[in-house]
Amino acid sequence: MTDQAHRLRRLAELAGRSTLALAAGSEGHENHDNADAARVCSDTGKLKGTRVVAITSGKGGVGKTNIAVNLAIALSQAGMRVMIVDADLGLANIDVLLGLYPRFNLGHVVSGQKSLKDVMIDGPEGIRIIPGACGLRNMAQMEPDRRHALLTELVSLDALSDMLLIDTGAGLSSNVMDFVVSADETIIVTTPEPTAIADAYAMTKVIAQVNSDAYVRLLVNQARSELEADQVAEQITSVARRFLNVHVDRLGYVFVDVAVQRAVRAQKPFLLLYPHSSAAECVKALADRMLTGRPMRVSSGGAAGFVRRVLASVGRRYDG
Numbered sequence: 487m488t489d490q491a492h493r494l495r496r497l498a499e500l501a502g503r504s505t506l507a508l509a510a511g512s513e514g515h516e517n518h519d520n521a522d523a524a525r526v527c528s529d530t531g532k533l534k535g536t537r538v539v540a541i542t543s544g545k546g547g548v549g550k551t552n553i554a555v556n557l558a559i560a561l562s563q564a565g566m567r568v569m570i571v572d573a574d575l576g577l578a579n580i581d582v583l584l585g586l587y588p589r590f591n592l593g594h595v596v597s598g599q600k601s602l603k604d605v606m607i608d609g610p611e612g613i614r615i616i617p618g619a620c621g622l623r624n625m626a627q628m629e630p631d632r633r634h635a636l637l638t639e640l641v642s643l644d645a646l647s648d649m650l651l652i653d654t655g656a657g658l659s660s661n662v663m664d665f666v667v668s669a670d671e672t673i674i675v676t677t678p679e680p681t682a683i684a685d686a687y688a689m690t691k692v693i694a695q696v697n698s699d700a701y702v703r704l705l706v707n708q709a710r711s712e713l714e715a716d717q718v719a720e721q722i723t724s725v726a727r728r729f730l731n732v733h734v735d736r737l738g739y740v741f742v743d744v745a746v747q748r749a750v751r752a753q754k755p756f757l758l759l760y761p762h763s764s765a766a767e768c769v770k771a772l773a774d775r776m777l778t779g780r781p782m783r784v785s786s787g788g789a790a791g792f793v794r795r796v797l798a799s800v801g802r803r804y805d806g
């Protein structure tokens with residue numbers, strides 16, 4: 487219970503802070519980030535861009551990274567140009583899951599040693615990966631010139647990709663919430679475990695407090711049956727509706743499947759190693775739903791808009 491109380495207090499703190507940060511961004515206060523982005527956008531006249539989807543969870547170890555990687559591949563196979571950012575500051579491991587060994591990460595971009603394109607690596611089926619990890623932590627201290635260069639690069643990146651998946655860490659810490667509240671939409675991953683369900687609900691609550699218009703979708707991973715997935719989804723969506731007045735969309739489910747563990751050990755995506763496994767079939771269905779469930783056009787500035795909002799959020803915390 488003390489944990490729960492502590493969590494609720496954190497929720498309130500986070501919601502308060504992030505609301506301030508977002509308000510500062512959306513009201514167009516003159517800070518470096520907004521000025522930079524405005525310049526970048528007016529340079530190119532391009533305001534729309536890639537669809538930014540944060541993949542997150544309340545509890546850790548529920549399968550976010552596996553979902554992010556395999557969903558990216560399924561979306562790519564469906565004709566989308568997909569990029570993933572490894573934004574789990576604690577346990578960045580997309581590279582491990584894919585058996586890749588990136589030499590550079592976003593930290594090198596932030597420090598000015600490398601451009602975004604140098605850091606980006608090619609993954610399977612045409613997906614691209616930006617190893618984020620430790621680099622993101624230093625974003626707040628970025629020189630205005632570097633920040634402008636990064637935003638300029640992001641605008642060009644917007645032209646190269648249709649979808650940007652952000653694999654965030656778990657939990658309600660600020661470095662997860664900064665990404666979640668800055669994305670165009672969020673997929674909250676849970677498992678049928680009661681602790682994961684409670685934490686998914688807590689995450690929904692914070693997102694709703696910060697942005698009542700947020701587009702939140704729920705994904706039940708490691709479900710043992712369709713019925714179990716339905717019950718878990720119903721539990722979270724109905725409580726969110728009744729107590730938060732928030733609509734949480736059901737994105738679907740992925741079955742618990744030994745193919746996932748085998749593929750993790752082989753450092754290959756299960757979608758490629760076991761394309762006919764039940765987990766792979768589920769992920770293909772999720773990709774279909776993502777492509778048909780919502781209009782593709784977004785109006786929030788694509789990848790550059792996303793990073794501008796993250797920077798505003800992070801900067802606010804350091805300043806305050």
Ligand SMILES: Nc1ncnc2c1ncn2[C@@H]1O[C@H](COP(=O)(O)OP(=O)(O)O)[C@@H](O)[C@H]1O
Nearest residue numbers: 547548549550551552708741742743746747750
């Ligand atoms: N659908 C699934 N079926 C079986 N095991 C799974 C499934 N999804 C995830 N796992 C297991 O959970 C572990 C953690 O997954 P991971 O994607 O790294 O979680 P997270 O990114 O949320 O920390 C995997 O290594 C795998 O063993």
Ligand SMILES: [Mg+2]
Nearest residue numbers: 550551574577
């Ligand atoms: Mg992970």
